[in-house]
Amino acid sequence: MTKNILIISSNYTGNGHKSISEALCEQFALHSNVKVTVIDGFSLGGDSLLKIGKSYGTITRTAKGLWQLIWDLSSIKPSIINEIIELTITDKFMELFKSVKPDLILSLHPNFNGSIINIMEKNKIKIPFITFIADLVSIYPLWADKRADYIISPTIEAMEKCIQFGVPETKIKVLGFPVRSKFYNSPDIINQYGTYNKPLTFLLLSGGDGVGNMNKISHILLSNFNCNLNIVTGRNSLLKKRLEKSLLEKYADKVHIYGFVDNIEELMVDSDVAFTRGSPNVMMEAIACNLPMIITGALPGQEERNPQYIKKYNIGAVCTNVRKLKTTIDNLLSHDASELIKIKECQKNYSDPNIAKNIVDFIIQV
Missing domain, CATH: 3.40.50.11930 (Rossmann fold)
Structure with missing residues (x-):
């Protein structure tokens, strides 16, 4: 039946x-x-x-x-x-x-x-x-x-x-937080962060609706690090236009700006560090992709304690003051990026690709 x-x-x-x-x-x-x-x-x-x-x-x-x-x-x-x-x-x-x-x-x-x-x-x-x-x-x-x-x-x-x-x-x-299966298909690679010979790939996103001080964060990243930057503005088309006007002329070959995307997992897999608001869904998807993240803010109410949660389990870093962002990244990259590698290891221990299956199995038993 x-x-x-x-x-x-x-x-x-x-x-x-x-x-x-x-x-x-x-x-x-x-x-x-x-x-x-x-x-x-x-x-x-x-x-x-x-x-x-x-x-x-x-x-x-x-x-x-x-x-x-x-x-x-x-x-x-x-x-x-x-x-x-x-x-x-x-x-x-x-x-x-x-x-x-x-x-x-x-x-x-x-x-x-x-x-x-x-x-x-x-x-x-x-x-x-x-x-x-x-x-x-x-x-x-x-x-x-x-x-x-x-x-x-x-x-x-x-x-x-x-x-x-x-x-x-x-x-x-x-039973955990379910994430779509496509986020668990990333290759099992420990990135070599400890050298600036190769540009780092940063991913800046803030959930489906694109909030946060993305313009200021973008300038800090592009002017202080040997990096390429992918930005996802979500459904906020006005923000996308503002960022294009502010960044493309100066950093044309280093920055790509997207609106709402259906292949965010591909951008995550290709990135070294993500910068995001404390959205639980985005955070859990990054963890599934084994992508270290820096939480740059959180909505009042339901997200306000998510940065502390990330720190508690060492599955990401937190920097809510953009003036301290460069120092935060420098600390993560120092000593052959030992802190970033620890975050990746903690994410692997935290992540479980069977969460959605376990939830569904429980519901069907009920």
Whole structure:
């Protein structure tokens, strides 16, 4: 008998939820008796809710204070958020439910955990509901609805936060952060960083929406190091144009500027060091590619403790002050790049290509 699984994801609030969904769907596809339907949760609320989802990139690029306020309000009164979302999505969710007839629901976005559980309770729908937490350390209370049958946590730190929010430990499964299989195909090579005879290849990126002080960082890298620089600006087309105007005339042969790309894993494999915001999805993809990274900033709220997490496990370095960036890189490259090589070794110990498979196996058992 075919098992129908409904995944509630998000296509526009960054690229992380979509990437997680794709990583899991790769593994679900290996099971002939499983049918998966993926829906953008924001689309269940019609145009108004979808516009809110699409505004994520604009807010996080230009109004971090507003994003902090949204985070704080959601943390203080999660039940209100659940009720508002519930009222907005009930009709379309019930239509979807009757069409798909799922045997299990998996939610990958915090806005659709408590809200959908509310709908299920009121309509006496009794099927398993599982949440996967798409953040590493700092999590919304919206992630931690103890009415879920299980909450899959990517880290021990996120599990501990769930317990603080009142979720029984027996409901939490720490299974890691799933990454698409193509990121694990990088060659097993320890780069020779200790010489400047060959230009280093730096990769500057900041998630699907392209945020951060990328212009200043680019000038520091290109003017102080023997390097080639690949820059990925994501969906931020205005930033791409600004960087092209600022950099191409002076550094034409050393810099390549991309918008949103589908082959980021190829750029990662070809790079020596990446510079990125503390986006969990980007960080985990870099680790899968065994690419040392320097975290240059983090969004308030869900990302703010990710730099400390990176340092705790020595799977990257942190430099949030661009004036100290040159010194940070010099320290990593000194003594035949011993610190960079240690980071690569720690990444290998941390990384596990079976995470997505293990998560899917657990869900199917449920």
